[in-house]
Amino acid sequence: MLYKISVPQVADVEEIRVLEWHREVGEAVEPGDLLVELETHKAIVEVRAGQKGYLRKILADAGNWQAIGLPLAVLSESESDAVPDDAQALTDLPVDFEIT
Amino acid sequence: MSSEPAPAMQKMFFREAIARAAREEMRDNPDILILGQDVGRFGGSYREFDGLFEEFGADRVRDMPVAEAAMVGVGVGAAAAGLRPLVSITYMDFMMLGFDPLINYGAKLRYKTGGQLTAPVVVKTTAGAKGQGVAHSQCIEAWLMSVPGLKVVAAATPADAYGLLKTALRSDGPVVYVDHKRLFPVAGEVPVEPVAIPFGSAKICRPGSDLTITTHSFMVRTALEAAKLLEKDGLSAEVIDLRSLAPLDMKTIVNSVARTGRLLTLEEGQITTGVGAEVVTRVIEHLGPIQFTRVGPLPAPISSNRILEAACLPDANRVANAARLLQSPKKLVSSY
């Protein structure tokens, strides 16, 4: 099963800048792991995985921008699932996000 | 015609553009200091001064008590005596407290002293309605446009926030620099090369042929949304971002209306004696009678109540409707 992480729906935010990825492509991800830090006009958003998986593809590197709701990365339950070109159709991975 | 490479750009938040301009100018000129509430370690209510306290210290980035009248006076007086203060007024509504030192002293200083003194002070303030209630929502820049000796500018994009603030901090008289609560979430491309934007220069941010929309600050975004709606009806709207309210760039405005024949002015401040009233009058003085309409909020205080606030403020639909009405050749369009 493939998932995407999208930019969380933070109130009063239109787009974010990706600050730093804390997991690399190919790495395993556990629930609670910090995946990526995003910067809004006000604060920093920490996005943490809500379930296990593998980080398969990063769609917005550090320094890049992405709009609210659009995909940031693709994850899969198993290491070897084929990664599609278009991530928009994928199910959202449950995530916890915290605004710091 | 030689083709020049497009200038390198960097995307940043509106607040980062402000901080960048302030930082560059403060590095360049040790006379610049910032006075305001929550500007120091806190970095400004919108983080628009992030990093400046750390770099320049408490002497040059000073937290002041809530006392806008004296704070503006201190800024104006320090400017008269040779410094270049930026006085930050978090809510434009509270600029009113500082009107006496800014207008009665600062704006008149060069004149009343026969040229001996001048007050190069920037009063930076955030205007606009965003759910904070009747005394925390106003856009009163039109009140300041008529003050001899005072310059007034309002950026609608991060690039202009950056370029106009650089010019403001280099001006030799008082400048009111107006930004907007709803612009802070906006990100945009800003030239990497440090370049200041001169005052008195409007920008055609969307070329068009059927009507001219002049506007400023957050309403530029509303106008662009309206222009997209009008495009579906086959109407081509030219949107001009005024950027500079005093002085106004009448050349750009007049050239546009001469081409399109119709003028719609849009502002978030009241249209009675508003920015639009002045633009329309001057355009008619140049071109003779034209079809025009002024769009603005309802003549009511802007409540924090989200239903009532939305009822008061112009939105893309209202602007588009007003533009469509303007196309009827014989009808006079009344704003109320």
Add this chain to the structure above:
Amino acid sequence: MTDQSPIAKLRTMKLIRAFEEALAARPDHGFQLISSGEEAVAVGLCSALRPQDQLLTGGRSIGPAIARGVDPGRLMAELLGRSSGTNKGKGGRGHLSDPASGFFGAHAVVGGNISIAAGVALALQMTGKDAVAVILFGDGAFGAGALHESLNIAAAMKLPLLFVCNNNQLSVSTPRSSALAPARLSDLGAAFGIPACTVDGMDLDAVSAAISSALEHVRAGMGPAFVECISHRFASHSTTARETRSREELAEIKTFCPIVKQTGQLKVAGLLDDASEQELERSVAGMVEAALKFADASEMPRAEEAMQDVI
């Protein structure tokens, strides 16, 4: 004012009196605020200032400007609207300005120059200048928020600012006791933790001493200080304002004349006699005449100058 000798100070007080009387006698005197009776405040204050210090005042500016050393000719020209005046004829009494002489300027808005003076003090502090700013205001400005806000800011930031309140006990027609809660205006200093005192503003030496003492504190970088001078003005608030006091009251008030007092003291001390007093009068009359002559020989501004120095 460079010569601080007692005779020089007396001369300056007499000059202020004679200058203002000559001005008020002109048919074209315009809207003026005369400071007769308050000369000791202006001279006592200015005699303690150094060339680099900057003095700001309210609208009763002529006496302080003369005391600070503004050229009487250019001053008279400004008051009579001539383009050879300190402000090119554009400011008048309410906005007299000669920063080169240490008279940063008058401002006609009651209390309006107080926070400006705090800003000037901030600039002096930040540029490390060995100089102070002084704001001279009346009891009429004491109720203004600007004073209280500026005291707070000046005290918190330890600005090199001296607050001098010339309490002539009347704000146009309103006695101090009707308008202001504190009986002793210098009590306000304690609220902000700054040294403050009240002195007899009709006594030149008392004013000089209090100002000098306060300035020591300010010059040492210890923050602002506050001096209240109790005085009497002999004329009405302005050349258009009706007098509110009775003839008897005025007669009594005039017995406190600071010039008469100082003259008496110098004579007792053997520093002045009738002959030298007359010499002083002649000298002062000559200076006033020269000032009037300079002003009368000067042009009014041309109409086109209305649009110069606007922005």
